[in-house]
Amino acid sequence: MKRQKWATWSPETPEQHYFVRPRHLAGGGNLAYITEHLRASGWKDHASRAGTPIVFDSPDHSVRLGYDPSTTPPGWTISGKATPDQPAWHATLSSRIPVEIVAGVTHALTQPRRAHAPNVWAPLREQNWRTDNRDGHHTATSPDGTATIRFHQEEPGTAIWWATAHTEHGKQWEAVFSHHTPMHLVAAFTTALADPEPLLRPRDHVPATQKIHTTSVSALPSQITARLRERITSARATTWAHARTPQPAAPRPHPQPAHTSR
Structure with a gap:
């Protein structure tokens, strides 16, 4: 008689995580939060x-995003090509910026731009x-004084948006948006930056600083991955719906009246 093999059931083991605030000092996070969303967005x-x-x-090949772990320091670069309606632009963001804040920008890149100009501040x-x-030079500083964003312009055409965060150990990250960066992307960055919601980090990925406040929680691995799956599923649904939406046809040229000679 053959011995039947039974699959063993192993329950998940809860893992300790921490909610970290302010979010801008929570550390980089999981890169898949950005990359998987972009992939699901086409x-x-x-x-x-x-x-x-x-x-x-x-x-549409108008924007390229990169993350290079080999640079010092590693970080994100986002470049937009020049178009008839938009000059070329460029943004750089350090690797220690929480992916949830960077995702504010990348998510805006996957959405149609609104007609009205947003208020960055x-x-x-x-x-x-x-x-x-x-x-x-217009500047905004977080209530705890650990983050700053500034609109800096020495002369016309040279303006940049510059943001940084620091702890007692010095500067933790910085972000720079060039002069022609679309305002809705800068506004998406400030919205994600100012969001009061804390960010969840594994026990071994909580930054060592006295400038943060943490709340310990117990979470199952499936609960953590479900958050990412939900984000990816939403992006795929949006991409699928956009693909099925009929695009307006190009206007047909009006026929020109024939000229007759007399």
């Missing part, structure tokens, strides 16, 4: 492998960031 993945640079192109003021305007 962006072209240039065969990224673990430990190698990540490169994605938007479906509004999300910050709503969360009690202190604002200041000196010598034409």
